[in-house]
Amino acid sequence: MSWISASAMRSQCDGTIPATRLKWAISGRMELDRLSAWICTRIVTPPADIGLATPADAQAIALLSRDEIEHGLGWSWTAARVLRAIRDRNTNVVVVRDEGRVVGFALLQYDEDRAHLLLFAVAPSHRRRGIATSLWQWLEETLRVAGVGNVQVELRASNAVARSFYEKVGFELINATSKYYRGVETALHMIKELMPRNA
């Protein structure tokens, strides 16, 4: 995806983006002007300090992933990989900022009518303040408007805090895969249905 400045996006926003357009946007099939209009709706009325990541955020996101998510498993989400995700039409990278610093982020990949939450973290200094809840609500609102059917996530079986968080925001455990992470650690697979099946 080409990058467009915030001011350019604001000037393109007419405030009337039909849901079908939103769905096309996140599935990566939308033309650039329509995609920028969708993004614009998030910038004109940003809830709290949550918004789409810029390329300049890639390093901060990568470090959070290394230290708070991938510890003990190696570092696969390097800055270069995060940057590719930021530029990927089928991925949204969303950040929470505090005084300009990235203190939380989510990385969501989209399929036809499903989403996969690949990464999600809040900096230790900012936990237990409801930041993850706000970030999730922002994501869920976007997914619902876009007509995405469900969102799935994998997490380490040992990560009781994350499991507690995902259950709190409505995810359900569907199964587990042993030795999922680097052949050593079990993964829990959780899902949240966003709309009734066959709706």
Ligand SMILES: CC(C)(COP(=O)(O)OP(=O)(O)OC[C@H]1O[C@@H](n2cnc3c(N)ncnc32)[C@H](O)[C@@H]1OP(=O)(O)O)[C@@H](O)C(=O)NCCC(=O)NCCS
């Ligand atoms: C999981 C995580 C994102 C939660 O972030 P947070 O901003 O602290 O979460 P919130 O303040 O919004 O808490 C929401 C709910 O999550 C659960 N929760 C959060 N921290 C918890 C803890 N230390 N112990 C138990 N439950 C916890 C609670 O249900 C909480 O609701 P409550 O405050 O009413 O009890 C954060 O701990 C984190 O980044 N962990 C490391 C990365 C990670 O595990 N990511 C998920 C897997 S990819």
